[in-house]
Amino acid sequence: MKAQCQCGQLIVTMPGPTVAVVACHCIACQRRTGSPVGVAAYYPDSQVIVSGQSKRFERPTALGATLENFFCPDCGSTVYFRGSKNAGVTGIPIGAFVDPNAMVPIRSVGAESTFLGFGAHRDAEFRARASVTAFVRNPNPSCQRTLAYQAAGDRLQRWQAVGSTSWRTNPAA
Numbered sequence: 001m002k003a004q005c006q007c008g009q010l011i012v013t014m015p016g017p018t019v020a021v022v023a024c025h026c027i028a029c030q031r032r033t034g035s036p037v038g039v040a041a042y043y044p045d046s047q048v049i050v051s052g053q054s055k056r057f058e059r060p061t062a063l064g065a066t067l068e069n070f071f072c073p074d075c076g077s078t079v080y081f082r083g084s085k086n087a088g089v090t091g092i093p094i095g096a097f098v099d100p101n102a103m104v105p106i107r108s109v110g111a112e113s114t115f116l117g118f119g120a121h122r123d124a125e126f127r128a129r130a131s132v133t134a135f136v137r138n139p140n141p142s143c144q145r146t147l148a149y150q151a152a153g154d155r156l157q158r159w160q161a162v163g164s165t166s167w168r169t170n171p172a173a
Helices: 027-033 116-122 124-128
Strands: 002-004 011-013 020-024 038-044 049-051 055-060 066-071 078-083 089-093 107-109 129-137 144-152 155-162 166-169
Touching: 002 078, 011 078, 027 038, 027 078
Parallel strands: 020 107
Antiparallel strands: 002 011, 011 049, 020 038, 038 089, 055 066, 066 078, 078 089, 129 144, 144 155, 155 166
């Protein structure tokens, strides 16, 4: 996997598998990303290869730990971060990935700060699983299917749209 800043000067490569992919709704992640939610993939430090120049910004967390954000000095994009609470692990923002669709959040944290526009995500069920929808073009140009994936712990269920209104379980998933 590969992630980079907007201008391409700061690049991070991760040859191994991710430890977790988490959506965080806390105020600090909202400020870090400029978005209502920060989604990041976490990798062991030993699997993170950084090339290019970076600047570091350190801040305290709400839990009394510290978080170091590493960003491109040219374009300002945060490309990775590390926290003292989770020593040995590096977070890579999903938006920095060359292929961000390769990642599906398996956990959501910081729900008490969830942006009101994400009201549906405040329920307890979302805290245990995350959903992502992908649109798939059918070979028949007059038909389009929607596949919704639900990540629940370590299993992945796939649901397939039939027509435009009815849904059925896809046993081939």
